[in-house]
Amino acid sequence: MSAFKHIQQDREVVRARMDAIPNTLSDDLVRRIQSDRDRGWVNPYRCDNASALRRDPRPADDANIWRPAFVRDVEKIIHTPAYTRYAGKTQVFSFRSNDDLSRRGIHVQLVSRIARDIGYALGLNCDLIEAIGLGHDLGHTPFGHAGERALNEVYHARTGRWFFHNVHSVRVLDVLYGRNLTLQTLDGVLCHNGEYEQRVFELSGLTDFEEFDRIVESCYETGDIAIGHLRPMTLEGCVVRISDIIAYVGRDRQDAIEAGLLSEDAFDDGLGGAYNSWILSHASADIIQHSYGKDRIEMSEELFAEIRRAKAENYEKIYRSSGIEGERAEVLSRAFSLMYEHCLGDLRARDESSYIFRHHIARIQAALAHYGRTYEWEKDLDQTVVDYIASMTDGYFAELASKLFPEIQFPQRTYINER
Numbered sequence: 003m004s005a006f007k008h009i010q011q012d013r014e015v016v017r018a019r020m021d022a023i024p025n026t027l028s029d030d031l032v033r034r035i036q037s038d039r040d041r042g043w044v045n046p047y048r049c050d051n052a053s054a055l056r057r058d059p060r061p062a063d064d065a066n067i068w069r070p071a072f073v074r075d076v077e078k079i080i081h082t083p084a085y086t087r088y089a090g091k092t093q094v095f096s097f098r099s100n101d102d103l104s105r106r107g108i109h110v111q112l113v114s115r116i117a118r119d120i121g122y123a124l125g126l127n128c129d130l131i132e133a134i135g136l137g138h139d140l141g142h143t144p145f146g147h148a149g150e151r152a153l154n155e156v157y158h159a160r161t162g163r164w165f166f167h168n169v170h171s172v173r174v175l176d177v178l179y180g181r182n183l184t185l186q187t188l189d190g191v192l193c194h195n196g197e198y199e200q201r202v203f204e205l206s207g208l209t210d211f212e213e214f215d216r217i218v219e220s221c222y223e224t225g226d227i228a229i230g231h232l233r234p235m236t237l238e239g240c241v242v243r244i245s246d247i248i249a250y251v252g253r254d255r256q257d258a259i260e261a262g263l264l265s266e267d268a269f270d271d272g273l274g275g276a277y278n279s280w281i282l283s284h285a286s287a288d289i290i291q292h293s294y295g296k297d298r299i300e301m302s303e304e305l306f307a308e309i310r311r312a313k314a315e316n317y318e319k320i321y322r323s324s325g326i327e328g329e330r331a332e333v334l335s336r337a338f339s340l341m342y343e344h345c346l347g348d349l350r351a352r353d354e355s356s357y358i359f360r361h362h363i364a365r366i367q368a369a370l371a372h373y374g375r376t377y378e379w380e381k382d383l384d385q386t387v388v389d390y391i392a393s394m395t396d397g398y399f400a401e402l403a404s405k406l407f408p409e410i411q412f413p414q415r416t417y418i419n420e421r
Contacts, residue, residue: 013272016311020271023304025283027291035123035294045125047297049236055185057211063182071184072129078181079137083365084174088139090395092146094254094320095261103257106146109249110136116282117245121238123290130238133183134190138242141170143392144399145334147321152338153391160342161384164225168195170392172218178366178389180373185211190239192218193232194246199313201306203240203299206233240299241289248285251312252278258320270315281312337403337410338391344406345387349379357402362390 027035054071056063065071079085088107095103114135121131143149154165171191175181189208208214220228234240256275258264266274273280288305301309348356363386366377379386394402400412 013270016271019304020280020284020308023284023288023302023308024291025280025287027287031291031294038125043125045295047237048126049130049186049238050127051129053186055211056182057176057185058182060182070129072127072133072187075133075183075187076129076136078183079133079140079175082140082175082179082181083369084140084179084393085136087393087395090397091142091144092149092396093250093257094146095257095263100261102260104253106139106142109253110139112249112253113138113242113245116248116286117238117242120245120286120289121241124237124241124294126238126241127236130184130186130190130236131242133187134194134239134242135245137175137183137187138171138191138194138246139167140174140191141172141392142167144394144396148331148334149338149399152335153342153388155335156339156342157384157388158225163222165388165392166195166221166225166229167392168192168229169218169221170388173389174393178369178377180370180375182373185214186236186238189214189235190242192221193234193239194243195229195232199244199247199306199309201301201303203243204233205237205240205298206235208235237297237299244285244289244299244301247309247313248281251309251316252281254316254320264319268319271312277312281309285309333410333412337399337407337412340407340410341391341399341403342387345390346383349383349386358387358390362386362393 051065051070051072054065063074065074069077088110089105091106093104093106093109114132117131117135118128121128143153145152150165150167157163157165169192172188175183175191176188185208189206192214193206208217217228217232221232234243252275255264255269256278259266259268259275268274269277271277271280285301285305289299289301292301293299345356345358348358353359363377363379366379366389370377379389391399403410404412
């Protein structure tokens with residue numbers, strides 16, 4: 003059998019499995035949803051605004067008729083400097099001179115939008131969903147997951163502790179900017195990690211900040227052992243978690259094709275960039291169909307198998323070969339190591355003219371002063387270095403690394419190529 007025929011047969015098998023997954027709700031469920039809405043049904047498993055828990059009982063954070071608790075969380079999130087920096091952070095492709103490629107900012111909006119669509123159909127709290135969706139990647143490093151791995155390597159080698167962007171997102175909101183978010187939002191941010199797919203998402207039973215803080219600390223101490231067992235406390239958090247995968251698995255394919263790294267015909271399903279539309283419609287319908295009225299979020303066995311297949315193919319053809327991991331991994335790792343040691347030296351020397359003092363510590367101190375708090379940067383110098391590096395955009399990191407370490411050569415973006 004020729005290679006072409008073998009590929010065609012494999013493609014037909016994949017497409018046959020995909021075609022078995024509907025992209026609409028069953029007539030029975032549509033009638034049930036309409037009937038429930040007509041009689042004012044409220045999902046008994048949704049997270050109500052009245053159940054919102056905050057660490058500090060600040061009167062300024064009290065909900066009111068036009069700004070419910072989770073709406074306040076949304077506003078707190080979008081007004082953090084870390085949210086503004088989404089626009090300068092990689093989703094997958096860092097050194098590509100193409101403004102149409104996704105950045106972290108569009109990713110969190112897509113996650114929020116997809117999750118709100120699913121949540122609305124299920125009768126969940128869409129304000130909480132939006133807060134979790136928009137805040138879930140605030141702790142992401144420059145250069146996406148490649149940067150996350152590089153920072154974790156040097157941090158773990160020095161301290162024995164682990165860096166994960168979802169854990170750091172909680173720190174950004176709860177500690178560095180002191181935004182006094184609800185437990186439900188912080189928990190959803192912590193548990194969002196879309197690298198750990200599941201078919202059924204059940205709730206953790208978390209009820210208080212004391213236990214939440216223990217869980218966060220266990221993530222620093224044991225890494226994947228704790229991360230792999232995270233479960234959201236709300237159905238809203240569960241919906242965001244699966245929406246994270248839905249948002250990137252198809253969009254990253256579109257970006258790989260747009261960047262000229264892969265052809266439309268490169269993927270086993272044969273859909274190319276159109277796979278994004280397929281997964282959005284089919285996954286949303288499947289999850290709603292299998293979750294409506296239940297105390298958990300789940301999907302069919304067929305959809306679960308397809309998501310795992312598509313993710314595995316993305317890792318093979320995009321993330322490990324076409325993304326920054328395949329192009330600049332060694333350069334990036336070296337740059338993160340040098341940056342870490344340089345910043346640590348500046349802290350030890352208390353060099354207040356250094357970048358980490360002027361661009362990080364001073365700004366965090368000013369932000370926390372509004373809440374009568376201070377940045378305890380001297381308490382853990384390694385953590386302070388991590389706070390600074392993780393906050394950087396791709397462009398800031400590349401420019402600073404080139405300035406401090408001339409031997410590190412980052413590729414220059416050229417937007418207009420005259421031929």
